[in-house]
Amino acid sequence: MKQDLKELRKSVHKCETLCKTETGKELSNSETFSEPSTIPKGFNNHDQMPSRRSQPVPRILPPDSYPVSAVAFYSYLSKATAPNLPAHHLMVYDVVHINRGNGYNKGDGIFIAPVTGVYAFHFSLCIAQGASYPWASLEVTVNGIGLGSTYEGVNTAPGGYPCTSGLVISDVNSGDHVFIRTFEETRGAINSAPNGRTSFSGWLISFPPTSPTTFVIAFYSYLSRSSGPITAHHTLVYDNIHINRENGYNKSDGIFIAPVSGVYVFHFSVCLAGSSYASFEILVNGEVIGAVNEESHAGMGYREGSNLVVTFANSGDHIFIRTQKSTMGYVFSNDICKTSFSGWFLSN
Structure with a gap:
């Protein structure tokens, strides 16, 4: 009997040690992995698609330690884009201010919904006035289907930085790809600076109703x-x-x-x-x-x-x-x- 208890204690200790080791690995923020370049939902081989960079390792957390209802992100361009972007150029917002739920990836500009629900997405567009009379149009898409768009353009003397914005609300399923792209070829560069940020943000409004009373x-x-x-x-x-x-x-x-x-x-x-x-x-x-x-x-x-x-x-x-x-x-x-x-x- 004593020998059986001794062996049981050894097994429990070994299991606890292994669990702590694996949990520490999973919760490490420094660990990333690189996955092969993939084509997100809604793209075809002719659309411009940057290769996916490293992203956080998937985490396994207790249900109440990080509420899945807290899905929200805000990102923006750190600087102006190159001029004359082609149609369907995917915008990659490389500065992330908040990313609850880790749905947004600054490596490719794509938000992948971590949970199913009703979401709101907001996007802004700024340009810098110049001799070329620049203009641009951006659209927000879910799996490549356009839901909303915004346009900015001027035909005045250089010197200003006009901005505009749009907002859409949509049902989004877990795993859906949401991103911003140019609607057609732009004239000039899309601007982003302290006096006017080109940004992309989104948040979960609500889960689907779970009962007749919700x-x-x-x-x-x-x-x-x-x-x-x-x-x-x-x-x-x-x-x-x-x-x-x-x-x-x-x-x-x-x-x-x-x-x-x-x-x-x-x-x-x-x-x-x-x-x-x-x-x-x-x-x-x-x-x-x-x-x-x-x-x-x-x-x-x-x-x-x-x-x-x-x-x-x-x-x-x-x-x-x-x-x-x-x-x-x-x-x-x-x-x-x-x-x-x-x-x-x-x-x-």
Whole structure:
């Protein structure tokens, strides 16, 4: 009996030692591995794809030591790109400020969703004005399918650093590839400096509902085509819906009706083309809570403006976007620059 106990103690000690050794290896931040160059979802052999560099070793952690709900990243370019990037050039944001969940890889610019859920992705675009009148268009894609785009370009004298941005909301499955790429060939370089950062960020809004008592409220919509001429107090009706959890948004009238009371986040963008100018405002039951102004001129391409607001809304409140009094021209929306409206439920 004593001999059996002695042998059992030896086995337990050996197992504990082995577990500690393996755990120490798995949790080491310094260990990386290099995997072969692969083509991410949505790419083909003709698209430009940088080879994947080393990335952190997969970790095995106790379920409650690092909540999987904390998925969020923010990255940006450390410097301007080379000029005249080709179409479908993948943007690699090499500076990472936060990367909870380790989904974003600064070696190839791709975010791989660690869990399934509803995500929000924001991306900005800056250019440096110059004699070549630079411009660029970026799009955010999930497995190579474009969901949203933004455009910046000027036809003025050198000296400025204009920036724009876009935001999309989408269902994303675990393992899906999300990345930013040029929509078409750019003119000049995409700028990124302390006075204007070109960035890419994303965060998990919510897991899929797990029971009839849980819910996710989120929508992302955009205009399928240009609209105009613009008139005063014209409600924008975003007729193309990508996601509409709990069916709060109505594409027939452009109004989001809050399904429950709580704090909401709303984002809206507007693209103009040609000789156009307009101010757009977001309202809750007729009360203005935010606005954006944009202006474009003939021969200068498109211009885009955007804004984001956080507000409390009661169940049944109406939230919508409309033009202000002073307007002229057309609202523009296509694959190069999408005019969009999105929102999600934040908390009670």
